[in-house]
Amino acid sequence: MFSMRSGLFLLVATVAAADPALHSSSDGAVPYNLGKPLTNDQIAAIDISVLPNGEGLPDGKGSGREGAKVYATHCAACHGDQGEGRGDFVALVGGRGTLSSNQPVLTVGSYWPTATTVFDYIRRAMPYNTPGVLTTNEVYAVTAWILEKNQIVAPGTVLDRHALLKVSMPNEEGFVPDPRPDLAR
Amino acid sequence: MKGRPNNIHAKQLTRRSFVGVGSLAIAAIPATVTAEEMRTLGAARREYGERSQFERAARLFPSASSTPMTGASRSPLQDQFGIITPSALHFERHHSGVPTIDPATHELAIHGLVERPQRFTMSLLKRLPSVSRIHFIECGGNAGREHRGNPGATVQQSHGLVSCSEWTGVRLSRLLAEVGLKPSARWILAEGADASRHARSIPLAKALDDVLVAYGQNGEALRPEQGYPLRLLVPGWEGNVSVKWLHRLHVIDQPMMTRDEAASYTDLMPDGKARSFSFEMESNSVITSPSGGQQLEGRGWIEISGLAWSGRGRIEQVDVSTDGGRTWGQAELQAPVLSKAFTRFRLPWRWDGQEAVLVSRSRDETGYIQPTREAIVAARGTKEGPDGFNHYNGMKPWRLTREGMVTHV
Numbered sequence: 001m002f003s004m005r006s007g008l009f010l011l012v013a014t015v016a017a018a019d020p021a022l023h024s025s026s027d028g029a030v031p032y033n034l035g036k037p038l039t040n041d042q043i044a045a046i047d048i049s050v051l052p053n054g055e056g057l058p059d060g061k062g063s064g065r066e067g068a069k070v071y072a073t074h075c076a077a078c079h080g081d082q083g084e085g086r087g088d089f090v091a092l093v094g095g096r097g098t099l100s101s102n103q104p105v106l107t108v109g110s111y112w113p114t115a116t117t118v119f120d121y122i123r124r125a126m127p128y129n130t131p132g133v134l135t136t137n138e139v140y141a142v143t144a145w146i147l148e149k150n151q152i153v154a155p156g157t158v159l160d161r162h163a164l165l166k167v168s169m170p171n172e173e174g175f176v177p178d179p180r181p182d183l184a185r
Numbered sequence: 186m187k188g189r190p191n192n193i194h195a196k197q198l199t200r201r202s203f204v205g206v207g208s209l210a211i212a213a214i215p216a217t218v219t220a221e222e223m224r225t226l227g228a229a230r231r232e233y234g235e236r237s238q239f240e241r242a243a244r245l246f247p248s249a250s251s252t253p254m255t256g257a258s259r260s261p262l263q264d265q266f267g268i269i270t271p272s273a274l275h276f277e278r279h280h281s282g283v284p285t286i287d288p289a290t291h292e293l294a295i296h297g298l299v300e301r302p303q304r305f306t307m308s309l310l311k312r313l314p315s316v317s318r319i320h321f322i323e324c325g326g327n328a329g330r331e332h333r334g335n336p337g338a339t340v341q342q343s344h345g346l347v348s349c350s351e352w353t354g355v356r357l358s359r360l361l362a363e364v365g366l367k368p369s370a371r372w373i374l375a376e377g378a379d380a381s382r383h384a385r386s387i388p389l390a391k392a393l394d395d396v397l398v399a400y401g402q403n404g405e406a407l408r409p410e411q412g413y414p415l416r417l418l419v420p421g422w423e424g425n426v427s428v429k430w431l432h433r434l435h436v437i438d439q440p441m442m443t444r445d446e447a448a449s450y451t452d453l454m455p456d457g458k459a460r461s462f463s464f465e466m467e468s469n470s471v472i473t474s475p476s477g478g479q480q481l482e483g484r485g486w487i488e489i490s491g492l493a494w495s496g497r498g499r500i501e502q503v504d505v506s507t508d509g510g511r512t513w514g515q516a517e518l519q520a521p522v523l524s525k526a527f528t529r530f531r532l533p534w535r536w537d538g539q540e541a542v543l544v545s546r547s548r549d550e551t552g553y554i555q556p557t558r559e560a561i562v563a564a565r566g567t568k569e570g571p572d573g574f575n576h577y578n579g580m581k582p583w584r585l586t587r588e589g590m591v592t593h594v
Binding site for chain 2: 031032037043046047048049050051052053087088089101104106108111112113114116117121124132174175176177179181182
């Protein structure tokens, strides 16, 4: 640390010289350049984003048949043998056509608008107790199993980064932008 | 509010009689205030203060759960004074438990549609210009049970998923200036380092407006439950977007459609369509004292007090009714009234011992007036989304019985 006297001197000197290094505002456009460079390898090691346009989907593949084994091992204990849900754990399968009824059943199949969300969420957060334990092929496979059970893809479909992008979700047109404030005074 | 006025009254009377009447009267004075007794010394110093052993305010959560590492705990709003929620009583919501993160090794990575992808250690973040702001955080699902028609018996049960702190950190706009946005940048994905890698997409306009990357809460480091050592703080928006344990910001050209924005935190309407990306928490208020579960100890003056907040700015006015909304009186607002922060309101009232229904109604600086439950149900129906109701802000009435009991209506 510099002494107060030299600090004051420094302040006067820099203001007089209009030194750009002494910002008066935190909103200055000039970068402070404190961050360390992030290399492509470092980004690849942490980036698990998957976008709806397919950006970020990894190489690998899996079928519903393979997914059935993954599901039985890692998922069925909570979500039920056929994805029907159990207790606090939500149903993954069913509910098609119920959204406008008085008893809507909201599942991956009936409600979720984007197929990439299914892959992303399983890879990101499932299984609940041990997220991250599934291989990329296993994530594709169990995604295929859930979509197959919901009759969104045909039996035998093999999902990879190209096939997943072609999946059309039943409720993809089911969402509207926030209209609030929506209440009359 | 139990009996405090009576105790003060009794103490003052006793002291006055002791001083005025003199030593002859000592025999008539209760034994508790008589002689000079030998006094014992108090406790020693301690490095980190704890509250008094007599204080009992606590967060509330179900004792049994099939998933104890997920879920929420509710803040005891009935015990809060002023506008700052003690850090230890700030509500919690997490999906996969509270991670233990060493700040010496924690880094924030910023990449995607940027000119200079960078990573920041905690010590580097603290070298950047900092700001402190007082803001509430409210879970999108707060008071959802009121929407369902299953009102909470206490204000902690009904509204305990909102709290207010002073947050300190770096403006997100500052960090984005450090990395340099590319022209195609439109959204920022924020991701936490919790086990489930919780993630939400935030529109660039909000990111550049008032979002903080915070490391401080109420004068000290964030509490672990609040994202230690680093969190996003998105003022006024549903709490789920204020990503805790923040370790990655990904600048993208479209929302990522994470589960929590594509399915959860959407609002299903009667026609089967659902609203999504409903970020702002609208103007709200609730009376915290007297509130459900409390007991008034007799008629006379009391202070009606509560909290109001709006995700769209400052609270401009709070009205209070003691007759269920037929007539209203304007409450006093505690200054300073801050944008997207708790605002404490107060109104003295003389209870005549008759049954009463107490309710508050807020208006924010946009002119928006807090609605009734009936108005919300009429506009949005009663269909729950995947995780229940979100974005409910209806007025909350409390019934005061002739016996002084406060219950939900």
